[in-house]
Amino acid sequence: MNECDVQMREVGRTVRIAVVGIGKMGLLHACILNALPGVKLEAVCDKSALIRRLSNKVLHDIQFVDDLYRLTALGLDGVYITTPIPSHFALAKAVYSEKIAPNLFIEKTLASNYTQAKELCELASVSGGVNIVGYMKRFSVTFNKAKEMLGQATLGRLSSFQAHAYSSDFADVRKGSTSAGARGGVLSDLGSHVIDLALWFFQDLKVESARLKSSSVPGSEDAVEFEVMGPESLEGNFDVSWCLKEYHVPEFGLTVHGDKGNMTVSDDEVILEASDGKMKKWYRHDLGDNVEFLLGEPEYCQEDKHFVSSILENRKSQPDFVTASRVDEIIEQVRGRINIK
Amino acid sequence: MSQKKEMVLLVGDNPFHGISHLSQQRSRARSENINDPQYCSKLVLTSLDNGANGFMFSVSETTLSILKAIRRNRGNRNMELYAIVPYAYEYVRMATQSGGISGLAKQIAKKLVLSGNIKALATGFKGLISMDPESLLKSYMLYEISRIRSSAGKSANLRSVFLHEIITEMAISLNMHWLFDCFIDFASTIGITPGFETRNFVFLMNKLTEWNIDPRKVLIATPFNKAGFQMSPSREGCERALAKAPESNVIAMSVLAAGYLKLTEAIDYLGTLSNLKGIVVGVSRENHAHETFQQIRKTYE
Numbered sequence: 017m018n019e020c021d022v023q024m025r026e027v028g029r030t031v032r033i034a035v036v037g038i039g040k041m042g043l044l045h046a047c048i049l050n051a052l053p054g055v056k057l058e059a060v061c062d063k064s065a066l067i068r069r070l071s072n073k074v075l076h077d078i079q080f081v082d083d084l085y086r087l088t089a090l091g092l093d094g095v096y097i098t099t100p101i102p103s104h105f106a107l108a109k110a111v112y113s114e115k116i117a118p119n120l121f122i123e124k125t126l127a128s129n130y131t132q133a134k135e136l137c138e139l140a141s142v143s144g145g146v147n148i149v150g151y152m153k154r155f156s157v158t159f160n161k162a163k164e165m166l167g168q169a170t171l172g173r174l175s176s177f178q179a180h181a182y183s184s185d186f187a188d189v190r191k192g193s194t195s196a197g198a199r200g201g202v203l204s205d206l207g208s209h210v211i212d213l214a215l216w217f218f219q220d221l222k223v224e225s226a227r228l229k230s231s232s233v234p235g236s237e238d239a240v241e242f243e244v245m246g247p248e249s250l251e252g253n254f255d256v257s258w259c260l261k262e263y264h265v266p267e268f269g270l271t272v273h274g275d276k277g278n279m280t281v282s283d284d285e286v287i288l289e290a291s292d293g294k295m296k297k298w299y300r301h302d303l304g305d306n307v308e309f310l311l312g313e314p315e316y317c318q319e320d321k322h323f324v325s326s327i328l329e330n331r332k333s334q335p336d337f338v339t340a341s342r343v344d345e346i347i348e349q350v351r352g353r354i355n356i357k
Numbered sequence: 358m359s360q361k362k363e364m365v366l367l368v369g370d371n372p373f374h375g376i377s378h379l380s381q382q383r384s385r386a387r388s389e390n391i392n393d394p395q396y397c398s399k400l401v402l403t404s405l406d407n408g409a410n411g412f413m414f415s416v417s418e419t420t421l422s423i424l425k426a427i428r429r430n431r432g433n434r435n436m437e438l439y440a441i442v443p444y445a446y447e448y449v450r451m452a453t454q455s456g457g458i459s460g461l462a463k464q465i466a467k468k469l470v471l472s473g474n475i476k477a478l479a480t481g482f483k484g485l486i487s488m489d490p491e492s493l494l495k496s497y498m499l500y501e502i503s504r505i506r507s508s509a510g511k512s513a514n515l516r517s518v519f520l521h522e523i524i525t526e527m528a529i530s531l532n533m534h535w536l537f538d539c540f541i542d543f544a545s546t547i548g549i550t551p552g553f554e555t556r557n558f559v560f561l562m563n564k565l566t567e568w569n570i571d572p573r574k575v576l577i578a579t580p581f582n583k584a585g586f587q588m589s590p591s592r593e594g595c596e597r598a599l600a601k602a603p604e605s606n607v608i609a610m611s612v613l614a615a616g617y618l619k620l621t622e623a624i625d626y627l628g629t630l631s632n633l634k635g636i637v638v639g640v641s642r643e644n645h646a647h648e649t650f651q652q653i654r655k656t657y658e
Binding site: 057309 | 374375446449462488489490523526527529530531532533535536556557560584585586587588589590591592614617
C-alpha cells in the first residue's frame with residue numbers, strides 16, 4: 017500500500033484540497049471543488065495581503081495562509097497551483113519536497129520552459145501520486161467527439177491541419193503597454209491549449225518555422241504563426257493571437273484534412289464533411305454536456321472530477337506532467353525560431 | 358397548451374453584447390446594426406409592442422447606452438427593468454488588463470470615485486477602512502443602481518437587481534450565506550426585489566433551504582429548455598426542483614438553448630412547466646422581436 021492509499025483511508029471519502037493563488041482560475045477551481053460531493057476546499061494560499069484580509073472576512077470555513085509551508089500540517093490530499101506560470105516550478109518543487117500533498121494539479125502551462133518541465137516530471141515520478149496539468153479543452157465534449165472520430169480513422173489518411181487560438185484580451189491595449197507581457201506571452205497563455213489538443217490528436221509534432229507579430233511593445237509575444245510536421249508527413253499550421261477584435265470569449269479550433277473528408281472542431285461544434293459531399297454537425301447540446309456544478313464551461317468541472325476520481329481510485333490522470341511537458345517543448349521550439357527567450 | 362396565467366416576458370440583452378452560446382462564429386456573423394444602441398433600443402421597444410413587459414440586461418456601457426436611447430424613444434410605453442450585476446465579461450477583461458483581482462479592485466474604486474455618488478462613496482469608504490464586505494457590497498450596488506437610474510431616468514421602473522451567475526455560484530459553492538442575507542436585506546430597503554442568476558438551480562434551491570431563506574422573497578433566473586442546455590446537474594433535476602418550489606419565482610432563460618431550438622419547440626416545452634414566473638428571450642432582428650413575443654404572449658393569454 018503506498019502513501020496515497022494510506023492517506024485516502026485516513027480521510028475516508030472526503031478529498032481535502034488547497035488552492036495556491038486565488039486569481040481567476042484559482043477562484044474558479046475553488047468554487048467547483050467545494051461544490052463537488054466528497055470534496056472539501058480546506059485552505060487557500062495567496063501572498064496578497066489585501067485578498068487574504070478580505071477573504072478571511074467573507075469565507076468562514078476555509079483557512080487562508082500567506083506561505084505555502086503553512087499548508088504542510090493540514091494533511092491535504094491535493095494541491096492546485098493556479099499562480100502565474102513563472103512561479104509554477106518553485107511551488108511544485110516545494111509541494112513535493114515538503115510533502116504538502118501527494119497529488120498535484122498545476123494550471124497550464126506546466127512550467128516556464130521545457131527544462132523546468134522535465135525536472136518536474138522527474139520529481140513527480142519519484143514522488144508518486146496523481147499529477148495533472150489544466151488543459152481543460154481535453155474535457156470538452158466537442159474536442160472529445162473529434163478525438164473519437166480521428167481514433168476511428170473517419171477522415172482516412174490525414175494530410176494537414178490548421179489550428180487557431182484567438183482572444184480579444186489585448187485587442188484594445190495601448191501601444192507601449194506592458195500588461196500583455198506580464199501574462200507570460202500568448203503562446204503559453206492561449207496557444208498552449210490548442211498545442212495540447214493537436215498533440216493529443218496527432219501524437220507527435222515538430223516545429224518547422226515560426227513568425228512573431230507584436231502589437232503592444234516591440235518584441236512582445238502578442239500573435240504568433242508557426243508550422244509543424246507530424247507523423248506520416250502531416251503538415252500543420254497554428255495561428256495564435258490575443259489582439260483580435262470580436263473574440264471576447266476566447267476561441268480554440270482545428271480544421272483537419274484527410275483523404276476521406278475534412279473535420280472542423282471548435283468549443284461550440286464539430287463539423288464533418290465527407291469527401292462524397294455529405295455533411296454532419298454536432299453542437300455541444302448533442303453531446304451530453306451536463307455537469308454536477310456549472311461554472312465557466314462544463315469542462316472545468318469535468319477536469320476537476322477527473323483529478324479527484326484519479327486520487328480516489330489511485331490511478332493516473334491525463335494530461336499528466338509528462339504529457340503536458342510536450343506542450344512546453346513545442347513552445348520552446350517556437351520561441352527558439354522567433355528568438356524569444 | 359392549457360396553461361393560462363400572467364407571465365413576465367422579458368427581452369434579453371445577450372445578442373447586444375455579441376454573445377452566442379451556440380456558436381461564437383454565429384455571433385460574429387450577426388448584423389453590424391447590433392452594435393448600434395439606437396437599433397437595439399428599437400428591438401426592445403418592438404418587443405414591448407408585441408407582448409414583452411420589460412428588459413433584462415447586464416449593466417455595461419453597451420446596455421446603458423441602449424437604456425438612454427430607450428428613454429428618448431419610449432413614449433408612454435410601460436417597461437420594467439431587471440438588471441444583472443456585475444457584467445462579468447467586462448470585469449474579467451478589466452482584471453486581465455489590470456493585473457488580476459487586486460488591479461480590478463483598484464479599477465472599481467477609481468470608477469466609484471469618478472461617479473461622484475456620495476452615498477456609494479461614503480459606504481465604500483467605511484467598508485474599505487474596516488474591511489467590511491457588507492459595506493463594500495452595498496457601496497457597489499449603490500454605484501450600479503445609480504448608473505442605471507442616470508441612464509434610464511429617475512422614473513424608470515427598476516423591478517429587480519440580480520446577482521450575476523458568477524457571484525451566485527461563488528456564494529453557493531463557498532457557503533457565503535452572509536452575502537445572500539446582506540444582498541436580500543439591502544435590496545428590500547431600497548424597494549427592489551433581489552434576484553439570483555444561476556446555472557445551478559438545484560444547488561441554489563438546496564442552499565436556500567439550508568440557509569433558511571424564503572424563496573418567495575427572491576427571483577431566480579435560470580436556464581430551462583428542452584435540450585437541457587446549461588441545466589445543471591440535469592434537465593430532469595431542474596424540473597423536479599421547479600415543481601417543488603413554493604411559488605412562481607423563476608424566470609426561465611436560455612429557453613431557445615442559444616438558438617439550438619425552434620421557437621415552437623421552446624414554447625411547447627415551457628408549456629409543460631407549471632411553475633414559471635417569467636421568460637427572458639434575446640432577439641437580434643425586428644422580425645424576431647415581432648414573432649417571438651407575439652407567439653409567447655398568445656400562448657400565455
